Amino acid sequence: MRAFEAVQYYFDQAAEILELPAAVRETLLMAKREVTVQVTIERDNGELATFVGYRVQHNNSRGPMKGGLRYHHEVNLDEVRSLASLMTWKTAVVDLPYGGAKGGIGVNPRELSLREKERLTRAFVDQLRDVVGPDRDIPAPDMGTDFRVMSWFRHQWEKYHGFNPAVITGKPVEEYGAKGREEATGRGVGILTTKLIGRLGKKAEKCRVAIQGFGNVGSHAAKFLHDAQFPIVAVSDVTGTYYNPEGLNIPDILRYILEHPQGQLSGYSNCEHLPSDALLELEEVEILIPAALGGVITAENVDRIRAPIIIEGANGPLFPLADKLLHERGVIVLPDILANAGGVTVSYFEWVQNRQHYRWSLDRVRRELEHTLVDAFEHVWETSQQHDVSLRTAAFIIAIRRVRRAWELAGR
Numbered sequence: 001m002r003a004f005e006a007v008q009y010y011f012d013q014a015a016e017i018l019e020l021p022a023a024v025r026e027t028l029l030m031a032k033r034e035v036t037v038q039v040t041i042e043r044d045n046g047e048l049a050t051f052v053g054y055r056v057q058h059n060n061s062r063g064p065m066k067g068g069l070r071y072h073h074e075v076n077l078d079e080v081r082s083l084a085s086l087m088t089w090k091t092a093v094v095d096l097p098y099g100g101a102k103g104g105i106g107v108n109p110r111e112l113s114l115r116e117k118e119r120l121t122r123a124f125v126d127q128l129r130d131v132v133g134p135d136r137d138i139p140a141p142d143m144g145t146d147f148r149v150m151s152w153f154r155h156q157w158e159k160y161h162g163f164n165p166a167v168i169t170g171k172p173v174e175e176y177g178a179k180g181r182e183e184a185t186g187r188g189v190g191i192l193t194t195k196l197i198g199r200l201g202k203k204a205e206k207c208r209v210a211i212q213g214f215g216n217v218g219s220h221a222a223k224f225l226h227d228a229q230f231p232i233v234a235v236s237d238v239t240g241t242y243y244n245p246e247g248l249n250i251p252d253i254l255r256y257i258l259e260h261p262q263g264q265l266s267g268y269s270n271c272e273h274l275p276s277d278a279l280l281e282l283e284e285v286e287i288l289i290p291a292a293l294g295g296v297i298t299a300e301n302v303d304r305i306r307a308p309i310i311i312e313g314a315n316g317p318l319f320p321l322a323d324k325l326l327h328e329r330g331v332i333v334l335p336d337i338l339a340n341a342g343g344v345t346v347s348y349f350e351w352v353q354n355r356q357h358y359r360w361s362l363d364r365v366r367r368e369l370e371h372t373l374v375d376a377f378e379h380v381w382e383t384s385q386q387h388d389v390s391l392r393t394a395a396f397i398i399a400i401r402r403v404r405r406a407w408e409l410a411g412r
């Protein structure tokens with residue numbers, strides 16, 4: 001199954017309950033605009049290299065479109081389309097005044113020097129300069145991009161349009177970025193995990209956690225959950241799974257990552273080392289947090305997933321058949337459009353601060369983030385009880401209702 005078909009399947013489950021007419025379903029599902037561009041740069045050795053870039057603008061019924069930029073060698077139009085659609089439902093679930101979009105370039109960022117990555121980003125902006133804008137479509141970080149990429153993006157865009165840092169979020173804190181944006185997605189995963197296990201009557205100390213992916217989302221989720229007394233027994237990146245059934249020393253691992261230029265776990269030796277994919281199938285793990293790529297839990301490996309709770313830090317980590325089988329087995333899945341919404345929530349706070357030329361304290365960002373996510377969680381939980389459906393279907397019900405309402409109010 002392709003990534004967009006998966007989102008469509010989840011959408012349809014909720015649309016069925018809402019008795020959404022077919023024509024409305026089609027309008028809400030299809031992207032408003034899909035842009036594919038050629039991005040050519042000169043490599044440091046003087047050779048030319050050409051990549052394909054995308055920006056898919058899915059829906060703007062509730063406000064300007066919003067969503068990250070991904071640099072990864074597997075990026076393709078179908079994937080970006082699915083991620084853009086997820087953004088529409090995500091911003092609606094947490095009730096931000098935004099629509100959804102997503103972009104990316106099919107490139108392995110680890111094969112680029114810093115200067116090549118800057119040239120790539122600036123060349124991408126040259127192609128997208130009139131497609132994005134502070135009231136139109138506001139990009140942000142996703143896999144393979146960070147605050148540096150956001151800074152280059154902003155400065156290149158401003159060469160065409162003049163000063164306006166609200167064109168992109170996730171910028172460096174020294175350059176109109178919000179305090180707390182970098183940690184926000186992982187922190188949000190942590191806040192919601194804590195909330196969910198509280199609702200299930202479980203104690204943090206008794207819930208062993210495994211986290212796939214130790215980048216922005218995985219590492220900040222690990223830090224938050226470690227501080228909240230959860231034993232983190234396994235973390236992974238492409239170099240492998242790092243495992244200790246008694247609980248890993250997360251502060252030590254975070255220090256190790258900072259000291260190693262590639263920011264990877266490779267070589268970390270104060271624990272057992274297993275193959276990368278082993279993490280998903282570990283025994284005696286209560287909470288599994290996929291926080292890397294999409295489509296990692298499929299019909300193929302679902303029978304070997306042991307954790308009774310899955311928190312989707314990544315976008316689209318479960319394919320529908322796996323999701324259905326897990327639901328039938330009683331596994332509780334906190335869906336991506338809620339679980340990882342902390343990032344876009346603090347992106348919204350950054351955009352608001354940029355527009356007001358005002359800066360919030362880290363305390364205020366964290367307080368408002370928690371408030372926004374906990375409110376959304378309560379609403380999703382109640383809706384799932386009310387309709388006797390999974391948390392995912394409940395989240396889609398809320399999101400579709402809100403987008404449909406805005407779309408109808410706007411008239412035609």
Ligand SMILES: NC(=O)C1=CN([C@@H]2O[C@H](COP(=O)(O)OP(=O)(O)OC[C@H]3O[C@@H](n4cnc5c(N)ncnc54)[C@H](OP(=O)(O)O)[C@@H]3O)[C@@H](O)[C@H]2O)C=CC1
Pocket residue numbers: 141142143144145185212213214215216217218236237238239263264265276277291292293294313314315340341343344
């Ligand atoms: N950044 C954000 O604010 C948000 C991100 N997300 C989603 O979270 C997920 C992770 O994004 P983010 O943390 O930003 O990305 P990063 O690029 O910061 O980190 C990605 C991590 O995933 C690891 N990884 C990649 N492939 C595999 C694999 N096959 N097995 C194990 N680990 C792997 C990478 O390993 P290595 O370093 O070795 O390559 C790296 O540790 C994505 O799905 C993204 O869409 C969702 C909401 C917001």
Ligand SMILES: O=C(O)CCC(=O)C(=O)O
Pocket residue numbers: 066067068069090138139140141142169170315340341343344345347
């Ligand atoms: O911060 C943002 O605007 C979007 C982050 C993102 O791409 C996501 O939530 O998947």
